[in-house]
Amino acid sequence: MPTKKRPRRNNRAKTKTQHEPAPGGTSGGAGERAGKIQVRMFRVGFGDCFLLTLPTAQGPRYILVDCGVHSKGNIKLEGTSLLEKAFDNIAQVTGKKLSIVIATHPHQDHISGFGSFAKQFGEFSISEVWMPWTEDPDDPQAKSLHDKRTTLVSRLQAHFAALGMSEDIGPAAAVANMAGNAPAFQALHSGFGVGAKVRYFKAGDLAKEPAGIQGLNVSILGPPTDQKFLAQMDPPANDHYLRLRGGDTGGAGMVEPFDRQQWSFAKEDPSLAWPELPEAYKKELRSRANSAVDELAFALDQCVNNCSIVALLSYQGLNLLFPGDAQYGNWESWVKSSGSASLLSGVSFYKVAHHGSVNANPKEALEKMPDAKFAAMMSTQSRPWPSIPAPGLLPALDRKTGKQWVRSDAIAISGAPSAPAGTVVPPVFQEGDFWFDYFVG
């Protein structure tokens, strides 16, 4: 992260003066800096909501990439959820006209808004809705992945509920993120009831001039359909050994291996000199006993992230990479290919994947991006995951972008966790009420 100590380089100061926005212009989106692609990253809490404005001969066109917040990372401003405020801003800026809505992957923190504001989106004019192929109801493979996941999620949820586990942290929070997305999907699959064309994308697809936007081409780099990488999206198979507490149909709950009445043993029994285990040690054992389910929840979460649409938008000779929450298993499917270097070396804007987690922004990919020739935006927050963003990623971003990157939690919101003290926002990013704007190029 850039710090105050760093002297500003001349060229950056120049960039700033060149692109000084019109006075008061930070609250509107369109029209500024005519001719440039604008990316607006909203601070919604833990979640993604990005609005792109493409200047065209027919006036600005809008693309919405994700609109969601994690229920445990939801934050408010003046009593209203920031996601709702973001939605209002989108409606205002776009005049309720969206060319494309992209739902990168089925996680609450990316799509919840499509459900919560389904009715309002129904008053929009929307040309296209994009989802990954793994959500295609007519694809048998997708359906099987989907069914497996849904079953597992509800079992895990029941299990954590039976344990009385808080959804605020840990694996239960990961499961919460996968649940309750039905309203969003209903809206998305139905094209919001406004006749939007619903399209499903897989790696290798190319969308030429989608929604009639001349000059826009979108290369889809993920999710893969290759058998070899399917496992990265497929929930672990070992789960049938697990008997989840409260999570099974047919009453098969936890196993009691022996009749408790007969064999359970009070360690106070003076007839047997049997030292009691220290409480701290027992606690360690209990956490390991729960770990199978906990780690299953994380594994499932990773599978869902790997379903992310990875979209490279090319417009006006600029390339914007939106990888959703793709983790390594998704990246791996293409980043090692021979073509990846030329794709990545031309990137002008990068949406940091998965809120800056440790294995969603692989070194192999970052290193192929051009040194100090692209900017990056990271929508992140340390709640509910204190390990996000990954500390190790930050110096790498500094180096690769030439310190041209910004994190959403640099916008102070009272009552919400914010970026560490000393975090400086480079001047190329314009701070709005609860968003950052970046003009690409």
Add this chain to the structure above:
Amino acid sequence: MASPDSTSGRASLPPKSPKPRPIAPASYRPLKAYAFDPSQGKYFGNYMTLNVKYERLQPGPIGAQIAVIDYDASNDCYYEPVNLDEDAILIRDGLDPSESDPRFHQQMVYAVVKETIERFEFALGRPIRWRAARDPKDALYRGKLRIFPHCMQEANAYYDPSLHAILFGYFAAPADDELNLPGQTIFTCLSHDIVAHETTHALIDGIRPYFMEQTSIDTPAFHEAFADIIALLQHFSMTDNMRETIAGTRGLLEMGELAPYAQPGSKGAQINAEIARDNPLVALAKQFGSAMKLRAGLRSAIGTKPGSHELETKTEPHDRGSILVAAVFDAYFTSYLKKTHDLMSLASAYAGASAELHPYLVNRLADAASKTAKQFEHICIRALDYCPVTDIRFGDFLQALITADYDLVPDDPYGYRSAFIDAFRSRGIRPFASSYSEEALRWGGPQVKDGSSLQCFGMNVSLQQQMADEDFRAAQEHNAKIITNFAKQHAVELGLDPIAENCKIDVFSFHPVLRTAPDGRPLLEMVAQVLQTLTLPDEGGKPAAKVHGGAALVFNVDGTVRYAIHKSANRLAALQAAYRAQLSNHSALSPYCDVSNAQVNFRALHRGY
């Protein structure tokens, strides 16, 4: 036991002193156990009695090295512990096998863990003492390996180094299980195989603690493979098991007919897929592993046609480990065929292809199979002392096997070493040596000029077998000082990296060992591990990544260095960093939890996610 006197009828002798003569304490404690697991039923051979060294036990059982503690963390309760010193139990060689009595489970797990430890002690020529330093805060059970036979509800069992414990799971059989009724509780602690496998993980941690550090793709694969090799060889070394198997099939006779592939002196792979198909030992080996899918994977390559390029594509630890398991078993089957070639020829000459195997022949074959297995197990365990201190690779293990066996049995009468070399070569396991010849594969000594030797004076080489704890500690401290000074003084000759501010030397393990060659010749030597710690700055230039290299030293009893088996920390640094990054890339936990990829995590490794 009845003495000859008591049955000879000479009752007329005058009574002696009324004071009863003292009876020497028993040297063994017989304990019943399943030879495989309960799903194999009661057929002869599945019930066996293990003779473990006698020690006084507390209820648990809790002995000097092991504490069996039946705490169930999933249900947060204890189960009643068995008291193996109770008369009613002593008199019947322990409790009878029972799935429903937790006390039998405790007994079996104690017996198999103890048996495995004893096999290591015999092969290594020294007692196993767990390092106390790695123990967690609690003073209870200090210095003991803790065993939890019913720790959690999970189809898993694993050794956990930070708790210094083996945790066994239980689970309800899934609907598609072929051997068990759906819903029936399956206990991992009742599988001889799994208990031996987990105990081996704990023993390796005790013998080569820095093997737990993940440095390359071979690290987890080696742990899994080695543990499984030991677990399998234990089955093959039980004569009763072998007799059953050999008598129950005519497979071995068919192998006799295929013997041309296994002519002594013939080159190349001795075992091929054709033999494997009909080989009951192989079928058995695979069957052991079927209960748990990943472990089954470890055995999947046994008896398959070797491919010399498989290592290049197999990266999953169990896939990769299966190649090492298969190589050792290729060598085992080859040696077994060579040993029984004459018997097989005679049998087919006299009986033709029709008859069942004669019981005498079955006995001889079973005997040969189990003896060979025992020797193979010893060779593999002994090789540990000849492995590098860190960063174990499959190729290093081959060099260790060859060197260790050469030291004890210089003339290789059964051709074990050539069987190992052929098998490893056919499976594409490449050592860093210049060739596959025995001489090239043997580790070298210190790099000294003009062929002189390097000698370390003043070590305490008294055997530790009978040593009291204080004496043991005093001897250790003394040797630590002597060997550390020696290693610092001769770092370069021993193949260590030059000592620097960020590259320090530390000697952490030294044992006099007494080994007995098959011809009865005793071999006394000293083994020591020198650790070299290289401290590197990370990308931010701040906190430090540690890389461990070092050297395993084998001394003659006079202090002359016979072998210096070294790894350079400087050379390892980049590889280790790349491998750990790869692990983090694929971990589903790394975004959300503070996971370190520094150490092998058997819990995740066995679980598969």
